[in-house]
Amino acid sequence: MTALPILQFGTSRFLQAHADLFISQAMAGGQAVGPITVVQSSGDTARAARLAGLVGGYPVRVEGILDGAQVRETITVSSVARSLSTASEWDEVVRAFVQDTAIVLSNTGDSGFAPQPSDTGAVFDQSMSYPAKLTLLLRARFAAGGAPIQIMPMELIVGNGAVLKARVMELARGEDAFQRYLEQDVTWVNSLVDRIVSQPLEPAGAVAEPYALWAIEDQPKLIVPCEHPSVQVVASLEQIEALKLFVLNLGHTFLVEHWQAAQGGPDVLVRQLVQDEAALTALKTVLSDEVRPAFVAAGLGAEFDAYVATTLDRFANPYLDHRIADIAQNHAQKVTRRIAAMLDWAVAQGDTSPKPVLTDIVARNKETT
Template sequence: MRTTPILQFGTSRFLQAHADLFLSQAMEAGQDVGPITVVQSSGNPARAKRLGALIGSYPVRIEGLKDGQRQQETIAVQSVARALSTERDWVKIVRIFVNEAQIVLSNTGDAGFAPNARDSALQFDQAMSYPAKLTQLLRLRFAAGAAPIQIMPMELIADNGTVLKHRVMQLAEQDPVEFLNYLDRDVVWVNSLVDRIVSQPIEPAGAVAEPYALWAIEDQPGITLPCDHPSVQVVPSLGEIEALKLFILNLGHTFLADRWLRARGSQDIFVRNLVQDTTELTSLKDVLNNEVRPAFVAAGLEDQFDPYVDTTIERFSNPFLDHRIADISQNHSQKVTRRIAAMLDWAKAQGDHSIKPILTEIVAYNKETV
């Protein structure tokens, strides 16, 4: 068995069509990266069948629009050399983490990050959260005198690397100061932001995804890129990319959902149906250009704003993606707060005090209907 310098916690279809695919393409291009050991950390028996099917080769079908042209291709992903489960393979995982791993990826979701009553146990327990399992592994690597390691969470949490480091430091607060110094000095905790719509699984392993993909990695001293790939970007700060995604793409989704809920909320339609409607598309473009754009101009992000809007509209128009507006409208009032009300506050913080009647009315309306 080849050594696997990348250890990945999580088997989601997102990872299959994102990091695993990028690494596979980099390996095929001759880059000295990978392969990957994938670890199922949840113990979910429904996903157990997926593990074995990840090894060797699995398909990712890319479907959508890119630069106005329809794109349909199937890519064979061949970056996974080994697949294990924390529930049954903990001893093997410890060996790989201590002796082989150079980079650790994770996408365990909110459930995987959530604190657990067993997190403070001195010995490994399957019920532990992902941060607690990682703490156990880091203790063992430190005790073995192993080399530094890079931790790259991909969960959709702002400052995800910083958050994970803080949680691990909390769990290790009673450990010797030497271990705490190791966590702070020899472990590189990386903040990143990932984006790709992965619409459905292919059984037993594989996925269907849109052409657009992004893995934005915040620069810091000592960082190592997992691979060289067009979708992997190193940026000085994630703040700009987070603002673009939250206040254009996510806000756009919530704006369309708000209009749909008020006008015809019982009709089951897709996002692409709305942007094919001239009235709906014009309304979306008007609010983005007239009410959102001034904030990005004030923030000095005008050059990034216009192409990002074009890409967003193209993603919304994906003829292959069955993205239901009813799904987007779930937890609508909370999304209005996080995406639209937050944009209004952000705009003022950038020095943009222009009136925004449509977005202001949406926030007020949803406050009244909560």
């Protein structure tokens, strides 16, 4: 086995076209990383074909415009050596976690961290949240000798590593020795990921834009999963997080609101929306009038303007069929994380200018968040 075997929770098309692809390219270049064991944590039997299709090699189509040049290529991703399901193979997941894993990746969806009634149970229950399942696995590793391990959540949550650590520490309350292990021998990494992955391929694979970023916040004992042009180690994620969450992600969620209000069909694409004058004008207006003042207050006006231009180009990518209905999944949670969070962030930067459109969106979605 190579130097950095990875256990990955989540089978999303995003991971397929992002971390799994980067690690595949690093492995092909001779780097001592991988292979990846993918774990399906949802227990969704409808995704069994996808789970099996990840192993051995699957295609990722990269299509779009990069630096003014057309990019259309298909990359075979071969970093996944094995797949497991928590629902049917929990004992083997435990063994792999305890004995074979150096780095843990996760992307469990917008609701993956949400606490569940079963989370406090002492034995495995499939209905547990991802943090609760991770706590059981870390407890088993600790009991087996407590080898160090690195945990790298990739969920779109600000301070995702710190948030996940706090929840695991909460679930381990009263277990002093285990908590010391979690503090001293587990490296909890904050990271931010960015790539538009517009559609799945069957049984596995995806279509993605050329742009990609995996920004990883530096800290003592950090192990960088691989060297790759899209992987950046930064002193702080704050600026990148603000731009990503409050421009690109907020822009997507704002377009969902526009689409819902217009009662658009299920096959409407993001690029079609930004080709519509009314939708594009509404998006540009909310970004300039309600979002930009916060970035100006933070001293990031120039960075905001450049990122907005890049984002609008990405939204208009002529090759990606990015369905707005896909973005609309878990919409209320996304409003909380992207729009309500931006309103709070703006105040923290000293921006108290009125933001009526965004405030109204938060109010409309508050009852279901």
